[in-house]
Amino acid sequence: MIYGYIRVSTDKQSTENQRFEIERFAKANGIVIGVWIEETISASKALDKRKLGMLISAIKTGDIIIASELSRLGRNLLQVMSILHHCLSSGAVVWTIKDNYRLGQDIQSKVLAFAFGLAAEIERNLISQRTKEALARLKVEGKVLGRPKGRKSTKVKLSGKEETIRNMLRRGLRQYVIAKRLHVHRITLSNFIKIKGI
Numbered sequence: 001m002i003y004g005y006i007r008v009s010t011d012k013q014s015t016e017n018q019r020f021e022i023e024r025f026a027k028a029n030g031i032v033i034g035v036w037i038e039e040t041i042s043a044s045k046a047l048d049k050r051k052l053g054m055l056i057s058a059i060k061t062g063d064i065i066i067a068s069e070l071s072r073l074g075r076n077l078l079q080v081m082s083i084l085h086h087c088l089s090s091g092a093v094v095w096t097i098k099d100n101y102r103l104g105q106d107i108q109s110k111v112l113a114f115a116f117g118l119a120a121e122i123e124r125n126l127i128s129q130r131t132k133e134a135l136a137r138l139k140v141e142g143k144v145l146g147r148p149k150g151r152k153s154t155k156v157k158l159s160g161k162e163e164t165i166r167n168m169l170r171r172g173l174r175q176y177v178i179a180k181r182l183h184v185h186r187i188t189l190s191n192f193i194k195i196k197g198i
Contacts, residue, residue: 002026003055004033005067009042018068025066025097033066043075047083056083061091069098077121081114157184158192165189165198 004026006018015038026033039051047053052073055065065087067073073094074080084103087094088110094103103109138145158165161182168178175193179186192198 001034001060002031002064002066003059004036005052005055005065005072006036006038007043007050007052007067007072008040011040013040015040018072021068021097022066031064031066043071043073043079047079052083056086056090056092059087059090059092063090063092064095065092066095066097068096070094070096070101072096076124077118084110156192157188158182162196162198165193169193169198 004019004022006015006022008015008018019036019038022033025031037051037055041050047056059065070080073083084094088103095101096103101109135145165178165182168181175189176186179189182189
């Protein structure tokens with residue numbers, strides 16, 4: 001069986017680009033995708049909570065998993081290596097399009113998979129380390145990180161509803177009724193009215 005695997009981290013991302021890449025690759029190589037596996041989940045989630053976990057536990061010798069890139073499978077070295085180890089020990093093959101990997105039973109595939117995973121893990125650790133160092137330097141320089149203490153956000157739950165509130169008040173509705181209709185606490189509404197001078 002040939003599986004097309006697609007994963008995005010959030011529902012704000014689209015799966016269409018990955019599907020297009022896999023379909024184009026399949027057409028160019030005369031391959032027919034038998035089953036599509038799509039999921040919206042972070043790669044940091046445990047494998048048994050992902051559709052990919054169910055897939056790799058069901059694969060058999062000769063099966064092929066095609067993904068747009070190896071990073072769609074896992075987020076860190078340990079996870080990628082674990083997935084590849086399971087696939088390879090089951091006799092399945094993993095193909096990636098952007099990375100152009102054909103990871104099968106040969107030693108070259110295993111070395112490539114290890115090298116790729118190690119490089120990705122090192123890069124993530126370096127980015128994390130650089131971020132922490134930059135934040136530490138800013139703190140030493142006296143810069144305030146995050147929202148300044150005591151400052152309130154200019155955007156609140158009732159932002160953009162000023163005219164609606166005015167109309168309700170003109171119609172003689174009491175504040176607790178308005179608050180209930182707008183799904184906020186009456187104190188939240190009262191404070192908003194004072195701040196905005198409604």
